[in-house]
Amino acid sequence: MSERVAVIAGGAKGIGRAVGLDLAERGWSVALCYRTSEKEGSETAEAIRKKGARALSVRADVSDPKAAEAFVKQVEGEWGRIDALINAAGPYHRVNLLEETIEGWHAMFDHNLHPLFYLSRLVAPGMRERRWGRIVSFSMANADQMIGQPQITGHYIAKVGVLILTRSLAKLLAPHGITVNAISPGFIRSGSAPESEMAGMIKNIPAGYVGELSDAVSVARFLLSDEARYVTGGNIHLSGGWGV
Template sequence: MPVSELTAVVTGGASARGIGRATAHALAASGWNVAILDLDEAGAKDAAHEVGERSGSRTAGIACDVTDEDSVAAALTALDAVLPPVGALVNNAGITSPVPFCEVSGAEWDRVFAVNVRGAYNITRRLVPGMAERGFGRVVFLSSVSAERGGGVFGGVAYSAAKAAQLGFARALAREVGPRGVTVNSVAPGLIDTDITAGGLDADRERALLAGVPMGRKGRTRDVADLITYLCREETSYVTGATYDVNGGSHIH
C-alpha cells in the first residue's frame, strides 16, 4: 500500500521549533497523510494546518495525553474518522529532567517514565496490531544520545534511563513484529536546536557542549526529521531494530 494511502502519526508535534513538527513536515512532503497528537490541542491543530498548507497532504491535529489510555483511545477513534489507516508511528512525545539523581523524587522519576516509556507503550500497543494485520508498518522511537553515553548533555539519570528503556522496547518489538512487515527503529539525537535546549542551557554550558561536537554546531530539527522520514519509507524494509545517531559526532561508538 503506498504511503499516500496511509497515515503517519507523530506524537508531541505541536511545538513550533520541535523535532515532531519538523518530522510531520518531512513526512507530509514525502507523501504521507499526517496526524499530530499533542497535549496542546490548539498547537496540534495549528501544526496540522501548517503541514497541510505546505504539502497538500491530508492532516489532522488531535488532543492526546499519551500517558492516559483513555485519552489515547479517544484520539485514535477521532483519527480513524478523518484519515486513512495508520502505517507509521513516530514516538516523539517526551519530557526531559536535569535533576541530579540524589535529588530525584519518586514522583519526578515516575513523571519522566510516564511520558517517555508508558506513553510510548500506550499508543504503540494500540497501533501496531493494525500495522501487523495489514502487513506493513513503520515505528520510530525518539531516544537520545543520553541513553547511549549515560547523560552528559542535558537530561539527568531519570531521563537517560527512560530513553534507554525506549531502546530496549524498540529492539524487542522489532524482533516480534518483523515477520509481519513492521519495522521498529530508534533515533538518538544529540544537541538539537529546539526550544527545550534553548531554554535549558546557559551560554557557558552550551559552548562547552559544542566544543565536543566535531561538526561544530547544534543539530537542526530537519537533520533528525529527514532520518525519521527515511526510516518510514516503504523502501526501507530491511532495516529494523537499529539505533541511528544524529549527534554531529559528539558520541562515536
C-alpha cells in the first residue's frame, strides 16, 4: 500500500484523525481537510509525518463544490492520485424542528451530505482509470430505521441520504473495482460529546459500554483494504447494539 493516497474530509480530529493515523502506519499518504480546526489539522499532519508518511493539511470547506474541486486538484497535483475517500465530517446541533432556522437547516445538508457527492464525483475518474478505489462515509446507527427525530431532524435526514448515496455510488462504481460503503456509529468516545453524556447513555447500549476510536478505526481499516474487495453498498453498524 506504499503508493496509496487517502483523502479525509473532517480528518483533523475525532474519528477522521484516528483513521488517518492508522493509514499512515500502513504506508498510506494522507491528505486531510478541515473548515475551522486549523490547529488540530496541523497537529494531525505532523503526527502523520512522524509515522513516516506523507501528509497534507488543507483548510477547505468542501460543502462548496469549487473548494472541493480545488482540494482534490491539489492532492492529485502533488501526489498524482487518490485511492480512498473517507467522509468523516458530521457536525450537528440539537434544536426543535419548528424552531430550526433556514440557515441551520441548510448547514446540516451542506456539511453532512453534499460533500460526499461533490468529492465522490471528483475522485471517481482516477479510481476508474486505475480500477481500484475505496469510498467510506460515516452515517449514524439508526439512520436506516428512518424514525422521527424532532431535535436533530436535518442532521438525521442528511445521514439517511448518506446511506442512499452510498448505495447508488456502489452500484455505479462496482464494475470499476471501486467499493463504496458506510459506517454508522452509535456512541463513540471521539471527543465530540461530553463524557457525562456518554456515561448517561450506557444504559441504552446493549453491549454495556461506549465505543472507542479504535473500534471505528478497525472497521474503516477493513473496508479500505484489499480484503474488502467484494464488500460494497454496505452499512456497518458500529454501536454495540444501540439503534439496531
